[in-house]
Amino acid sequence: MSQTSRIESPVLPLWNRAFLVFLPITVLDTVLFLAPMVVMGIASVLVIREFHVSLELTDRNYLFLLASPIYLRILGRTILVALAVTAVCLILAYPLAYLLTTLPRRLRGIMLVSILLPFWTSYLLRVYAWITILGEHGLINSGLLNLGIVDEPVRFLLYNNYAIVIVSVYLYLPYAALALYTALERLDTSLFSAAMDLGARPFAVFRHVMLPLTLPGIFASFIFVFIPMMGEYVTPTLVGGVQGQMIVNIVVSQFRALRFGVGSAMVFVICAIILALILMLRKAAKLERLYGG
Amino acid sequence: MTSGLSAMRPAAAAQLEGPLNLFTWGGHIEKTEFDDFFKETGVRVNFSGAAGNAEDLAKIKLGGGSQYDIVGVDALWVPKFYEEGVIEAFDLEKFSQYSDVADQFKKMAVWKVGNLWMAQPWAWSPLVPWYNAAHIKTPPTSLKFLWDPALKGRIVLNDQKEDTIAWMGVATGAKKPYDMTKEELAAAKDALKRLVPNILKFSPQDDEMITLMGNESVWVTIFNAGGGLRIKEASGGKIEAASVLPSEGYIGYFDGDCIVKGAAHRDAALAWMQHRMQTKYVAQNFERMRRPLAYKSPLDALKQEGKASLAHDLFYDQPEIISKMVIIGPPPNVGDYIDAFNEAVST
Numbered sequence: 051m052s053q054t055s056r057i058e059s060p061v062l063p064l065w066n067r068a069f070l071v072f073l074p075i076t077v078l079d080t081v082l083f084l085a086p087m088v089v090m091g092i093a094s095v096l097v098i099r100e101f102h103v104s105l106e107l108t109d110r111n112y113l114f115l116l117a118s119p120i121y122l123r124i125l126g127r128t129i130l131v132a133l134a135v136t137a138v139c140l141i142l143a144y145p146l147a148y149l150l151t152t153l154p155r156r157l158r159g160i161m162l163v164s165i166l167l168p169f170w171t172s173y174l175l176r177v178y179a180w181i182t183i184l185g186e187h188g189l190i191n192s193g194l195l196n197l198g199i200v201d202e203p204v205r206f207l208l209y210n211n212y213a214i215v216i217v218s219v220y221l222y223l224p225y226a227a228l229a230l231y232t233a234l235e236r237l238d239t240s241l242f243s244a245a246m247d248l249g250a251r252p253f254a255v256f257r258h259v260m261l262p263l264t265l266p267g268i269f270a271s272f273i274f275v276f277i278p279m280m281g282e283y284v285t286p287t288l289v290g291g292v293q294g295q296m297i298v299n300i301v302v303s304q305f306r307a308l309r310f311g312v313g314s315a316m317v318f319v320i321c322a323i324i325l326a327l328i329l330m331l332r333k334a335a336k337l338e339r340l341y342g343g
Numbered sequence: 344m345t346s347g348l349s350a351m352r353p354a355a356a357a358q359l360e361g362p363l364n365l366f367t368w369g370g371h372i373e374k375t376e377f378d379d380f381f382k383e384t385g386v387r388v389n390f391s392g393a394a395g396n397a398e399d400l401a402k403i404k405l406g407g408g409s410q411y412d413i414v415g416v417d418a419l420w421v422p423k424f425y426e427e428g429v430i431e432a433f434d435l436e437k438f439s440q441y442s443d444v445a446d447q448f449k450k451m452a453v454w455k456v457g458n459l460w461m462a463q464p465w466a467w468s469p470l471v472p473w474y475n476a477a478h479i480k481t482p483p484t485s486l487k488f489l490w491d492p493a494l495k496g497r498i499v500l501n502d503q504k505e506d507t508i509a510w511m512g513v514a515t516g517a518k519k520p521y522d523m524t525k526e527e528l529a530a531a532k533d534a535l536k537r538l539v540p541n542i543l544k545f546s547p548q549d550d551e552m553i554t555l556m557g558n559e560s561v562w563v564t565i566f567n568a569g570g571g572l573r574i575k576e577a578s579g580g581k582i583e584a585a586s587v588l589p590s591e592g593y594i595g596y597f598d599g600d601c602i603v604k605g606a607a608h609r610d611a612a613l614a615w616m617q618h619r620m621q622t623k624y625v626a627q628n629f630e631r632m633r634r635p636l637a638y639k640s641p642l643d644a645l646k647q648e649g650k651a652s653l654a655h656d657l658f659y660d661q662p663e664i665i666s667k668m669v670i671i672g673p674p675p676n677v678g679d680y681i682d683a684f685n686e687a688v689s690t
Contacts, residue, residue: 101404120686121685123689185558185560186559186560187558187560205496209496209543287502290544291543292542292545293539293689294544295688300685303504303681303684305398306395306398306681307505307678307681308401309678312678
């Protein structure tokens with residue numbers, strides 16, 4: 051290319067290009083995320099009776115949740131269920147992701163597609179599929195009955211917190227696996243050989259070399275699983291049973307009771323808890339060092 | 344009976360603007376009606392399913408007449424929608440089929456503003472406990488059987504929290520189950536707390552409740568008049584479900600469709616309302632939904648087709664039942680109902 055043609059080409063300044071690149075996502079985030087959050091933020095500190103908004107400021111919407119032992123208990127149970135699902139996903143996803151990195155390239159591609167395969171069907175269908183597996187007349191019970199292991203169907207498989215964990219692990223495992231795979235794939239495996247040459251046993255290599263180096267992947271997996279789990283509504287509704295209410299079910303019930311202020315305040319309390327947990331985890335894992343501060 | 348909108352209002356039908364945005368219960372529509380209405384008026388119908396009265400009220404408040412033309416509303420929620428200024432009254436009595444409206448509805452003052460109506464009546468039904476007679480041998484007469492420990496995990500209820508609390512109010516003798524005092528509400532909450540071990544789940548969908556009854560995962564549910572038939576079908580004819588009109592009383596509903604205030608396609612909405620009042624659509628809706636409707640001529644048609652006993656079993660020929668029902672409505676302290684529900688099931 052000649053010097054002249056380079057001068058004539060319409061090259062935008064760097065800040066202009068950056069502006070154009072980030073414009074669509076900024077608009078999308080502003081309209082679909084920030085604006086509703088601002089509206090809810092305002093609603094959470096105003097006195098709202100059904101549809102009648104008063105401009106009087108109040109902290110009662112926040113105190114309503116914080117002063118309710120029942121709702122705090124449900125919040126605590128939600129955090130526990132979300133942590134349990136995240137932990138199980140990580141435990142299952144880590145070896146799966148590692149196995150993927152050791153496979154020949156073609157086979158790896160096939161495995162990756164297999165992991166992504168469930169996303170080709172609807173989320174609801176996947177949950178309903180589990181109802182037909184875990185239900186009183188489902189696949190597991192049919193198998194147990196046919197094998198003579200039980201005389202009558204077992205009923206503890208569905209409509210309780212365990213069912214929420216089982217179904218949610220199935221739903222979120224691919225997210226955890228893919229995030230870990232990305233981290234594991236970039237690992238320099240010669241470090242393992244070096245550690246073993248220096249006398250480290252396999253578990254020590256895992257604990258002192260592999261695990262610290264994959265912390266960003268673990269952290270990403272945690273975010274991909276824990277955050278949506280804190281907001282899970284459909285799975286607890288469909289497979290959770292009578293005591294399977296999670297905090298979002300409570301939030302929805304507040305909006306249905308036309309308590310917009312209380313519902314909005316609950317959303318912000320949940321956000322604050324998620325943020326606090328992520329920051330604590332980030333600090334505990336010393337990710338700043340890995341990310342370079 | 345006239346058939347087709349053009350036969351009823353030829354001039355108006357020719358000038359109708361659409362599409363008609365219909366936001367109502369799934370049980371209020373027959374899909375063949377949409378095509379027929381389009382053929383007769385050139386107006387397409389956009390249907391979206393209503394979720395619950397409170398939620399729908401919020402949606403109409405936000406969306407208004409530019410997004411919705413008609414909204415389906417239950418019983419005493421209709422005056423609430425009117426008070427909130429989201430629906431407008433209209434002259435139902437000018438509809439050519441007005442004479443076909445059942446007398447119980449014509450006398451219904453709660454839906455009227457002077458001579459105008461807040462809603463076009465559609466369906467009604469008592470909600471009654473349905474039980475699997477193979478498992479519950481002694482026919483119950485009272486709601487007390489629900490608390491039998493033998494029914495552990497064998498009950499499925501609809502996931503309408505305020506209605507569940509109202510049922511507990513009925514069971515504990517509250518004077519106005521949808522407007523309970525603090526003491527009555529506390530008793531209702533306690534009753535629900537004691538009932539929780541017997542409840543498998545609160546289901547958001549009618550179909551799921553029927554499926555669970557049909558595959559015998561549960562033995563008791565609360566459903567409208569057609570529950571027994573639907574359970575029998577879901578079980579492939581194996582399950583005979585029986586119902587009980589409890590001695591303590593029972594909740595029921597009547598519902599209708601309302602014109603959203605400032606509806607962009609108000610004329611099309613009025614035309615649609617008249618169109619659907621035709622006997623063939625009402626009868627078709629009865630056969631599909633298995634619960635009575637607010638119109639008389641389909642009952643005659645059913646009798647002529649030899650379906651008098653079906654109509655009787657489903658209370659279609661007994662509209663006097665409406666006056667005995669505790670009618671679904673918005674509790675003035677709905678938040679307290681929701682808290683009572685959440686506290687009872689989460690303890």
